[in-house]
Amino acid sequence: MDELLTRLSNAAHIDHAKASAAVKTILVFLETEAPGQAVNELVDAMPGARPMLDEGRAEKAGSPGYAGFGAMAAYHALTAAGLSGGEVQVVTKELLAYSRETVGDETTGLIVGAVPGLEAFV
Template identity: 35%
Template sequence: MHILVDRIYDKTGLDPEKVKPAVGIILNFIAKNSTQAELEALLNAFPAAEGFLAIDETTENKGLLGGLASKMNASVGVLAALNEMTSLGLSVEEIHKVARETLDYTREKVGPEMTDEIVARVPGLAEIT
């Protein structure tokens, strides 16, 4: 298992089979709303991110908002991401835990300054962490 998934499991006890695709959903949402430089820094500092992004791309969009996310603005996109994660069986509280740990890990890997810029730029990301 990836160190981030293990870390989330150790801190929260959440099922790794739910955490792994949830991290993919979060990272994919960040990737869609970040600059190319931010995305490259994330991928360089966190090589496993590509694997998580691949998980998200193969995850079936479920629920009312899931399929509409790519056609709507980013602020609605966060609702679609939340919807996808609840479709995995995660509660809102559990989603907050996964998002918080993912961003904490990102801060360690790409630095707090760039992570804070990403959080500020991506609509709705601050609200789910």
């Protein structure tokens, strides 16, 4: 996970805490919006992702659902986590690139295809 957080931090010029918050937010969002098997494959392929997903779920518990629809809902959740619009774009593109490198185009495609508007970040 440190490798991914460093990658996101460097690409978006954010600190590790923001990168960590972004990954947690994205994983929780994908878990609710994308095919479970594809998301689980991605989470299992990312060292340290399962505990981050668990933390993200715990942090989100009791809070309202995502505002908006599709990728816009994720965008709102990420800006609520403290990222600017530009940082959201960079982090999302980098995380999807990491997904393609880790689990391949097919699994990443299943995830992207399930979330309206997410293809704009590929």
